[in-house]
Amino acid sequence: MTSRRVAILIDGGFFLKRLPKLVPSNFCDSAEGVARCIRIMCRSHVRQLTGADKERWQDDVYRIFFYDAVPYAGSAHHPLENRPIDFGKSATAVFRRELFDILRRQRKVALRLGKVNRESDWAPPGDKVRKLLGTKSWLEGLDLDAVQQGASLTLTPEQLAEARRLKARWDEITPANVRLGLRQKGVDMRIGLDIASITLKRQADIILLVAGDSDFVPAAKLARREGVEFILDPLWQAINADLFEHIDGLQSGLRKPKSKAAVAAIEAADAANLPPEPNEPEDD
Structure with missing residues (x-):
């Protein structure tokens, strides 16, 4: 079988939001657990796309890109709790930095980090x-x-x-749902640029994108016109029917737990260093 190189692009914000709906809490309540899920997911995708059942699955990977934003490090005074908040020391910021440090040490993993800007003051939903x-x-x-x-x-x-x-x-209106107007910047742009760069430089034969929106469509069109196979993993989230005309396939790298047996399969796969067999994608 002719070897095909795979580039995996992961929208980190989307991935972290969807992960708790797919795996047990012990897989997503720590940076180490999330990194394990990323490894399992990528290994499963490579196995499906290349047909290769081998331990050195990274040999078929061009690179795994993880897109997210550097946590906001500013401070602000909470209007209801009447106390200052240092966002750089929040649990979310600490978790993100720890995850980034772990991913930086992984083979063939590259971080693409945007930033978070403060665009407005505190406001309720x-x-x-x-x-x-x-x-x-x-x-x-x-x-x-x-x-x-x-x-x-x-x-x-x-x-x-x-x-x-x-x-x-x-x-x-509680202190928990009054939020500072923070907005992530630069992530979608980086995903689009990398898709274009990988395509035009012929660095991969297959691009697999883990994302849930349609902002990638212009870049996907370019990749497909240039002969690169473009696969989408929406992590079991339903997508619009018209999106199928802009991709070459839809597949999942993580199982959708429906029973204790499905959860056990994820745990056993990680323990044995093997990818779990994914189910066919379906709508929520």
Whole structure:
């Protein structure tokens, strides 16, 4: 069989978000566990794409690219908890840096890191903001100037009901769901550039992308026009039907656990240094 080189590109943010839905918690609650899952997934993909059942599976790999962003290291004062927060010391930042350090030591793994910018101040989720805005007309009906001059505040039953609804809406806004406006930059651009570079330099025969959105379509079109096979692994997430015309195949490198036996297969595969046999992709 003619050897074919495989380039694997992993959207790290998407991968880390989907992983807890696919593997037991002990596989994704530490940087070491996540790195093991990445290795198992990549090994399984290479085995499926090349047909080679061998321990030195990296021989068929051009490179494994992991795309993510350097954690935000700034600080900000939380408006509800009334305390400063150092984002560079958060559990998320510590986890990401530890994972990056582990991946840097892996054979044929390359990190492509964007950055995280602060684009806006603290804000609750949009749906809760919309609920609060709906109370504006009631608040405008209160004569607070009269109260300030010594008049008593008397509420009608309707106003009292509105006041209770207003309190309930504010109670829904907790410190946990008020977030600073941080946004990842440069990751999608790096994925697109690497697809184009790998394609035009003929560095791989197959590009396998682990991602969940369609931002890669222009780069995928270029790869396919130049004769590179383009495979997508959406980690069992459903994709739009029209996306199939822009890829050469859909496959999974991790099993979708449906039973204790499927979970045990993942654990046994890692212990034996073998890839688990994946199921055929299906919609959520």
